[in-house]
Amino acid sequence: EIVKIKHPQLLYESKLYKLLQGGTGIPNVRWFCVEGDYNVLVMDLLGHIPEDLFNFCSRKLSLKTVLMLADQMVCEFICSC
Structure with missing residues (x-):
């Protein structure tokens, strides 16, 4: 998502997925960061x-x-x- 978005979600999603990680049906978060003008979340x-x-x-x-x-x-x- 674009960093300047009015209501960013990826940071919160990555934190929630990391909290739930390892549970059945919950994907593993591989990577989250800001790359240029974008928030990036990589997961299974x-x-x-x-x-x-x-x-x-x-x-x-x-x-x-x-x-x-x-x-x-x-x-x-x-x-x-």
Whole structure:
């Protein structure tokens, strides 16, 4: 993402992935840094890119879907500790 973006996300994403790293279904962060005018995050690719799935759903997820995803992520993280 561009460094000057109004709401940067990659730094926060990299910190969250590092916290959850090692859990089932959580990709490993290989590298995060600022390169020129861009924030760069390099991580393992485990399957479909969530952004593509989000676009497939017309960029709208129901509350139920969001809660189910959160529940699965928390359960996977707790069970892997």
